[in-house]
Each structure stands twice: as structure tokens, then as C-alpha cells.
Amino acid sequence: MADFPDIVEASLRARFVSLRVKPDEVEECFIRGAGAGGQKINKTSSTVRLRHLPTGVEVRCQRERNQSVNRLLAWTDLAEKLEWRKAETVNHQQAARELVRRQKRQKSRGQKARMIEGKKHRAKIKATRGRGREE
Template identity: 55%
Template sequence: MPTFAVSEEKNRWLKEKMAELGLREEEIEESFIRSSGAGGQHVNKTSTCVHLRHKPTGLEVKCMKDRSQSVNRFLARRELLERLAALDGGKTATDFEQERIRKQKARRKRKTALKYGKQS
């Protein structure tokens, strides 16, 4: 597995997560295209956008969040892992974030009801 321009800890996490989900590099088709958006002349000259396709499931991920191709390769793989986990029915980072926001809103609603009294 290639290493990317992120910390060793993140590279190790990616490798472990791929092994946990049974994802191999041979199953991923990777291509690079030119990005769009902010970044100026740099993104207009280099192919920093990463396009991944998981051959067995047909899932496709495109990532152009960073100006660095290596960082985008890492981010695209992380997104692909999250989508594969969602297909298996597991909880993803997005699910945890939505649950956190739902609890926060419920807590605020309770505090408001206590402060102003229940008004219908």
C-alpha cells in the first residue's frame, strides 16, 4: 500500500481500516484529473483531483479538497471506506456526527422549555 503525505498515524489507520473492511488496493481503480475551484494556477496545471472506483461494488469517489494530489489520494480512500462501511450497515463518521447534532438540538430544546415554560 502506498504511503501518503499525511501523518504516520493516519497512514497506519487507513491501512488498518482497509484490512478491517477487506479492501485491497487491487480492487481500486485510480485516475487523476484536473481540479477546479480555488488554488489558482497550480490547480490549472496539475492533475490533483483523484477519482477512485471500487471494482466489485462500482462505488465511485472523487476528491479535490486539497491542492496536493497525495493528500487527495488519502482523503478519497477515506471517503471510499466510509461508503463501503455504510453499505455493510455499519455506523460511519457521518452517522456519529448526525447523532451528536440530534442530541445537541434535543438538549437545547429542553433547556428552552424549562426557561420559558412549555408553550403550545
Template identity: 45%
Template sequence: MISPEKQAALDARLATIGVEEDDLVEKFILGSGSGGQKINKTSSCVYLKHGPTGIEIKCQAHRSREMNRFLARQELCERLENIRREKAAELRDQIEKYRRQNRQRSRGSKRRSVADKRKLSQKKNLRRSPGRDD
């Protein structure tokens, strides 16, 4: 049995993410696996689908349907939060990449670059065939 405090905390978590009960498609299906006659006769496995994102979850961790409903909703919260975290991290990475690409180079870096260019031009001048001017 789930305590009212845990249920209230889960409801609050769903609300902060923006998941409403109308967005969820919930079905109860026959479970499978070990557990004997109880599992084979009762529809305690919970299938949960979040309509806007298309995330599907099947939960059959316990024999209790109520506990499986609770755990399926928790799993949905975790997946949605992970998706949000990943999107935020991608945005931060893009911003950081843009900032690195557009920052000015340091004086030392500019000096080294110019010195390398001078060496290369001298090397190329030595490769030229002798002309009339020489």
C-alpha cells in the same frame, strides 16, 4: 504530510472492509478552480474507482497529491461503511416487520374485534327486508 500512524490506521480500516489495492483504479488528473499556476500545471486531483462496487471518488481538497490520495481512500471507506450499515438496517427492519406481522394478538384486541364484528352483523340484520319468518 501524512503521519505513518494515520496511514497505518487507514490501511487497517481498508483491510477490515475488505478493500485491496488491486480492486482500486487510481488516476491523477489536472485540478481545476482557484489555486493559480500550481493547480493548473500539476496533476494533483485524485480519481479513485473501486472495481467491485463501482464507487467513484474525485478528491482535490489539497494541493498535495499524497494528501488527496489519503483523503480519497478515507472517503471510499466511509461510503462502503455507510452502504453496509444501510443494508444491515434494512435487514433488521425486514425481520422486525415479519415478527410484528406474525405475532399473536392480545386478548383485549381479539375481544374488541369480535365485538365490532357483532355490531356490524346486527346493523346488517336491521337492513334486511322483512321476510316471511318475521
């Protein structure tokens, strides 16, 4: 079994363990950067790209000139993205449960009275429409 790179510090490893991410699931790639920088950026592969294969989450880091610093930043960014994604799914599930709970909740007397009053008002408006009554 592969292990996380040495650049990944203990606190960051703990974050990945809590997210249940195995080092085998992360694809690490060093590529040439893009953008301003001229000859230096075109000759060195200082940009780091990480991809978490099961989720498809991808991170690219080119913030610094040093590959090892970019590597550490990319691993940190990947952890943050995966944590955000996990929290987002938990929030969506909780919001769905709350929505169902609110929909099934019984209305208060005041709410019910206002609803019935609104329906009666609407019925009066609709009653005035239509053909003229012949007497």
C-alpha cells in the same frame, strides 16, 4: 499482489482489511480539477479519483491544493463510504427480519378486541347501504 499506497496509514489499512477490500480492486486516477482556481487548477492533476471496482463506489477528492493530501482524503472517504454501505445492508436485513417477526406475532387480547370492534362498526355502516328494504 499489489499493496495499498504508502500514503495509506496503518489504521486506514486495517479498515480496508476488515472490509475485505484488496488493493487490486481499487482503481486510482489523478485528474485535473474543476471549478474556481484559474490557471493553477487547469494545469495540475491534483484531483484524486478512486473507484472500488466490485461495488462501483466512486470517490473524488479536490479539497486541497496538494495531490498527496487529496490522495489520503480520498482513501479515507472511500473507506467511510464502503463502511456506510456495509452497515446499510446489515440494517436493511435486520429491518426485514423485524418486519416479518412483527407481522407473525400474535395479537394481544386488547388489540384483538379493538380490531373486532372496528369490524363490527364497519359492518353496521355497510348494512345501512344498498336498496331499501321492502316489507
